[in-house]
Amino acid sequence: MKKLYLKDIAKNLNVSTTAVSLVLNNKGDENKISQDTQQKILEYAKRHNYVANSLARGLSRGKSETIGLIIPNISDDHYAKIAGHIERKAKEYGYVVMYASSNKDPKNEAKLIQSMINRQVDGLILASTQHNSEDIELLKDNKLPFVLIDRLYPEIDTNYVVVDNFEGVQKATKHLLNLGRRKIGFVTLKPGLEAMRQRLLGYQEALKEFNIDPSDALVKELSNVDYKDEIKEALGELVRFPNSVDSIIFSTHYLTSLGLRELRRLNIKVPHEVAIVSFDELGAFDLVDPPITSIKQPGADIGDFSVDILMDEIQGNESGINKTRMLKPSLIIRKSCGAL
């Protein structure tokens, strides 16, 4: 089967390439191509299974019908879920998505953005994690439509879809406080990650509302690279005198997994001795012993909304659609917090 090109079909049908192109792009009517010709072309194309080379089309129209997705790590539950929804939604618009993982490295991130730009993506969804605005400049310079997820820059005007990290943790912390817990530890990652900062603030705010002084000793900020090792020591310190926490909030699902393993190793009863709450979930958290109380992010909405917004930007619609979304996470109460 030899490849069939636009000009082949024009030649074989004795019409111009213009006609063929127009008809195949559904512009036959508005350009008053006769019904006869249209039928002929359409049929021929269908019968021979013609499809345009989208590189050529893209080059010609200045549009690739591709969007880029840059996230810390596609293998992570949270991002994988979002990626799934982004793809499904993008497909509705006839778009396909290219993804790339930044591994939380800002340098990497900048490179990836540049790479996406070269590849002429029509828009970008960026789950940048570092609070670093160079990449944003890059995008603005290139006039590339984009939507931020997982992060927002209050000081810059951007489109974004984020979850309310602050409120999520605040609610969870208050939940623990209402259950009578008073020495609440907070295990998180070092700042840089804006989302992490918000989560910490939510924790501190809740404590203040209960007139408890947030103690630095109860907050453990782990390095983004060595957290697997550091968490052991951190937990050791939290459960030992003089800290002796009665509960711990982990700021992300993988810290929860790691933490729970370590608590077991230390032979600490959850939730009896130490209650725990996780920000974000892993697939089997409801089956864990004990089932993990979690702050759940609306992954589907994050994906869907970000694509909707992006498409709106790409199409240049000044439609009424909101270009920013602050979504609410929900607290799923299970046994690990000591409530049930």
Next chain:
Amino acid sequence: MKKLYLKDIAKNLNVSTTAVSLVLNNKGDENKISQDTQQKILEYAKRHNYVANSLARGLSRGKSETIGLIIPNISDDHYAKIAGHIERKAKEYGYVVMYASSNKDPKNEAKLIQSMINRQVDGLILASTQHNSEDIELLKDNKLPFVLIDRLYPEIDTNYVVVDNFEGVQKATKHLLNLGRRKIGFVTLKPGLEAMRQRLLGYQEALKEFNIDPSDALVKELSNVDYKDEIKEALGELVRFPNSVDSIIFSTHYLTSLGLRELRRLNIKVPHEVAIVSFDELGAFDLVDPPITSIKQPGADIGDFSVDILMDEIQGNESGINKTRMLKPSLIIRKSCGAL
């Protein structure tokens, strides 16, 4: 910042576009462009942050430096992990990846393949699930290099990277048998999925080795769409007289999760009354109560090898690299099988 094109830099430097293109593609030396000119061009390009439009380049060279990835569902743990490795590896070759989810629908799959072809991907990694070879024909017709993962066609000559589903389940089944279990249920998805068939065969083979007649009553094949409902009934039947299984193997991680929830609802003690083993893992399976014995797939290897093979194909190397790989899954023994 106005966009800079190849011809701009040629004009500004008073050289030909040819020279610029050659130099920028590291073909300066082999084409004997003077060092002076080369320096000039390189510097100018760097200083002005020039990068080629890859659509144009792709059109011109007939290569997009993009590979396509078609999988049932990127949100699934298993595929997300593979996708991560594929991307990392592809990046090493200067490639970027486009993904699309087929949702296990063969029609969908064919469409996606066509779409990838239109988009001029240089190669395709396909985790097709249905035993349907039309898509393979499509690929061969288009002479598009591809690698199959998760499936193989013994009768067709293709590149593939698969895990030994048969042996994995066989090993797990024998493990249960060696622990004294005799009435082993098998919960899986309806055939069509080649991998699923292999798993079933592995189960049956192990039973035979122990001189046990594989009973159809102990095998529950659920529909790909309604498995969430069907599994409840299936489990009810398995644990009730006359079946009364003493153990169950679930042929995929999400069936395990669902199944475990149902067993709990039925108040059945795992592993005491019914031991369970899962094919494939979910992130927190080691934390579940009881920790789940699982047959673990080498996701990293699947991803890495498939890209290596694909790149070899794309580059047309007739190098010695093996174009097929049969990887071994490993049995991770935890408490749910009753061993510990």
Next chain:
DNA sequence: TTGAAAGCGATACCAT
């Protein structure tokens, strides 16, 4: 209604 022809931005062949 239809078609010729000029792009889109880069590559690479063929001269010089």
Next chain:
DNA sequence: ATGGTATCGCTTTCAA
């Protein structure tokens, strides 16, 4: 060593 220029496949303007 360097430069013109045809070419990749499609879109789109403009004239007929």
